Amino acid sequence: MPEPFTGLPVLDLRHAAPPARWRQLCERSFGLDGEADQSARAIIAQVRNEGDPAIIELTQRFEQRSLTADTFELPTARAAEALTQLDPDLRRALEQAAARVRSFHELQARALVTSGRDTPGEQLQSRVAPLARVAVYAPGGTAAYPSSVLHAAIPAKVVGVDEVVLLTPRPSEVVLAAAALAGVDRIFQLGGAQAIAAVAFGTATVPRVDKIVGPGNAYVTAAKRLVFGRVDIDSIAGPSEILVVADHTADPELVAADLISQAEHDVLASPVLLTSDPALVDAVSAALHRQLDDLPRREIATAALRDQGAAVVVGSRRALAEQADAYAPEHLELLVEDPAALAAEIRRAGAIFVGPSTPEAAGDYTAGPSHVLPTAGGARFSSPLGCWDFVRYTSVLALGPAQLREQAAAITTLARAEGLEGHARAVERRLKPREPTNT
Numbered sequence: 001m002p003e004p005f006t007g008l009p010v011l012d013l014r015h016a017a018p019p020a021r022w023r024q025l026c027e028r029s030f031g032l033d034g035e036a037d038q039s040a041r042a043i044i045a046q047v048r049n050e051g052d053p054a055i056i057e058l059t060q061r062f063e064q065r066s067l068t069a070d071t072f073e074l075p076t077a078r079a080a081e082a083l084t085q086l087d088p089d090l091r092r093a094l095e096q097a098a099a100r101v102r103s104f105h106e107l108q109a110r111a112l113v114t115s116g117r118d119t120p121g122e123q124l125q126s127r128v129a130p131l132a133r134v135a136v137y138a139p140g141g142t143a144a145y146p147s148s149v150l151h152a153a154i155p156a157k158v159v160g161v162d163e164v165v166l167l168t169p170r171p172s173e174v175v176l177a178a179a180a181l182a183g184v185d186r187i188f189q190l191g192g193a194q195a196i197a198a199v200a201f202g203t204a205t206v207p208r209v210d211k212i213v214g215p216g217n218a219y220v221t222a223a224k225r226l227v228f229g230r231v232d233i234d235s236i237a238g239p240s241e242i243l244v245v246a247d248h249t250a251d252p253e254l255v256a257a258d259l260i261s262q263a264e265h266d267v268l269a270s271p272v273l274l275t276s277d278p279a280l281v282d283a284v285s286a287a288l289h290r291q292l293d294d295l296p297r298r299e300i301a302t303a304a305l306r307d308q309g310a311a312v313v314v315g316s317r318r319a320l321a322e323q324a325d326a327y328a329p330e331h332l333e334l335l336v337e338d339p340a341a342l343a344a345e346i347r348r349a350g351a352i353f354v355g356p357s358t359p360e361a362a363g364d365y366t367a368g369p370s371h372v373l374p375t376a377g378g379a380r381f382s383s384p385l386g387c388w389d390f391v392r393y394t395s396v397l398a399l400g401p402a403q404l405r406e407q408a409a410a411i412t413t414l415a416r417a418e419g420l421e422g423h424a425r426a427v428e429r430r431l432k433p434r435e436p437t438n439t
Ligand SMILES: NC(=O)c1ccc[n+]([C@@H]2O[C@H](COP(=O)([O-])OP(=O)(O)OC[C@H]3O[C@@H](n4cnc5c(N)ncnc54)[C@H](O)[C@@H]3O)[C@@H](O)[C@H]2O)c1
Pocket: 039, 062, 063, 138, 139, 140, 141, 142, 143, 145, 148, 169, 191, 192, 193, 215, 216, 217, 218, 219, 220, 236, 237, 238, 239, 240, 265, 266, 269, 330, 371, 372, 373, 374, 375
């Protein structure tokens, strides 16, 4: 028998400093440390040392699937076939989501431009160019995520990445169809930390990539963090999170529904209510109780609400913004009076959902911005997955002799102040008239 839901634990911040439990929730670290980090380290070392045989063994151990190296990759024709065979309603939904994600990112990509100064005798540029080969991870453990294929691969293709490699365990037909719609170039039916290690280092069968993007559970996230430096990554996009900020105007049934929508992702998901209305807490707990009753993923959602859930009560609207920033959630939903004004005060959130007609679930599927977002407080310093993730910039410098002469005194003075005589001489040598060489 699964444990019944017994109500959100209440953390009252109105009369005292934040309790230790709230500080603990604000410092959540799924995918950063602990058992997932230890396990991912061992898996990465095994794949790095042994290559394909390690992937075969680990896939058997963690996914109970028997692969051989020649079945790691699926032909893209399989994906094209899956798309043609897809249920028409499902195909239309996928196409609507894909079209909206694509058009949003086409607009976003316009901001990625080569910029700088181009005057006679001096060109100084930040030159932008797409990455060559990127891996997109789409989860496939306890649920299938065709939406993640769209939300990560489409921005890559919009920007012009040469080769998008999809990693996904147990790909379903709809995941394959999404890969075809997104224009994925290669598909590997690999998952977990072993898939991340494979593309970070390369094996006989799996190509090494320049960057790994996409969400995953704590093991996938820990592995991405550990291989960073060998490859780039997007962000820590681990177990899902939602902070619903609600006041006396909020409908408790909507608050509960949206908390559940993220709680059902993972037992490590974080669903939290932050409110200035103490009367809302009991109403939301009662609604959660009712709504969990016939939820297919009730056990997962109940565990997430029990272990990471809370109802945090504050005394003012200002405190709502302050505590939301302290928590820095992946998803922040505002069910308050004048939600747009409160949204403008928030500095730390992966995505903000403004008002009751904007459920977080719309962002997961069709709204347009990528649903791949930083978790574990990463919203303090990371951005949503976007077109910016699929380019890099190179500085290009071209000075004429007059420009070098103009800077020479500053360069040589600074070089000598740093004790780097060779730097100063490299400039002076160019300014001196050439002495004839005796050859
Ligand atoms: N932050 C975001 O942008 C975002 C977006 C979508 C989904 N998500 C999150 O993605 C996750 C999806 O998780 P999932 O589990 O369904 O799929 P997943 O593909 O991320 O993970 C499944 C893999 O984990 C590995 N694994 C399982 N148990 C293991 C163990 N004990 N040791 C080592 N490896 C193990 C297996 O290889 C398995 O294939 C959820 O946490 C969800 O909340 C996050």
